[in-house]
Amino acid sequence: MMDVLALYQLKGGVGKTSTAVNLAHRAAADGLQVLLWDLDPQGAATWLSGVDATLDAKSKHWLKGKSALGRYVERSAVGGFDVLPAASAHRLLDVLLNKVDRPERALSKLLKPFSEHYQLVILDAPPSLSHLADNVMIASDCLLLPVIPGFLAQRTLELVAERMAALDQPRRKMAAFYTLVDRRRTVHREQLEAAPVAGITWLQSEIPYASSVERMGLHRQPLGCFSGPSEPANAAYAALWQDVRRQLSRLRTG
Template sequence: MRIIALYSPKGGVGKTAAAVNIAYLASQDNCRTLLWDLDPQGASSFYLAGAEPVKGRKLSKLLEGKSPMAKFVHDDIYPGLDFIPAHSSFRNFDIKLDQDDGDGNQLKKMLAPLSEETSLVVLDCPPTLSRLTEQVLDVADQVYVPLVPTWLSMNSWNQLYEFAKDKKLGAKKLRPFFSMVDRRKNLHQSLVQQGPERLNNYADVAIPYASVVERMGEEGLPLEKLDARSPAAAAYRELWSVIKNDLW
């Protein structure tokens, strides 16, 4: 079982859209996939199920061993794609992890029972630098970091990279790529061109800013089902190709 995370210390950068689309593409590529929405806002549920998102279960029941991991999994949201939706209690994830200090990586322990039936786990992470972030960076084989091509996002990337280095959590796992790229803006064009020079482990993919991505929440569909011919859908397919090459 391979594990990837979609993570950014900044919100509003297209992280969840990338997580949902990559999870769907993987599942359609003969890769049994689990998408786990770790963000208590639960945006992945809207992208997968529109106005009636699937309901999650309380975190405490999982961490306290009162409910097995399998009880949290919604099987076959799409063929080959399982889903663990977020719950509002996920906002307490860091508190629970601190209470279990010294007891190893809890995320790794939670996911272990699913390893025989799951080829790829996709973690959609909240935009925080926290204990949960540390465990995600530790357990993931690769961490894909969407960046809007602005100086503020570039600064947040530098902070994340240094954080991973300082904590010895595998900064080389971090794979930045540009997201919500508006080619009409000179700054966006310039930073995308400078990506290979400015960003360590740069994944040479640029997801365009597009209204069709925003429609994912309204329609409750990944782009391959909503508009597979769109440039954004093509860009996500390119990103999946990069990820697949990184992992296997």
């Protein structure tokens, strides 16, 4: 059985892509066959995975099934997982999605053939409320939301939950965790103690603010490929993966 895990947020700069890449590596290290699909036209997940290729096929071709997506899959440089690279044409997906049958489920349809080979697909989605975001919410088994502690954190989750409800998607599919946490800051400590949004699973793991995560861009590798297991951020991603794996199992069994 293949699980679909989507990393999503309404704003950028929250550690979404670094989390997607590190979870892909952690899942692969646990023996899963993993595909990371970079849906963001900026291509940060592709870059951090050490992949130089782009998905150069015209989006309208693979959206309509005229070009098999599997042929564009690349292997990460050292992370042990596969990557479906980004393309600048992804910026046009919102327009193109309106031109296919059942546009809100186009992504779900495209993902089905990958279930023959992969146990986990991770979607790195661009930050927006859009037709593509609707597709990501519907196609995912778990919508994983990184949240920076702050006064607007809960409002962000409420907006996503409202959109999920509009799409008739259960709130239990949503799982949130705190990222870029700096416990020296009062506002971060206060937010960590605040009551979470009702109905959303809040994972116990939190990712600290750490320069080691920024160095992923220098190495173009997941953190675990160049950092020791005791390094705080690396250990935090390992713990987060175990939380996510348990959450996927709970959702699978109902």
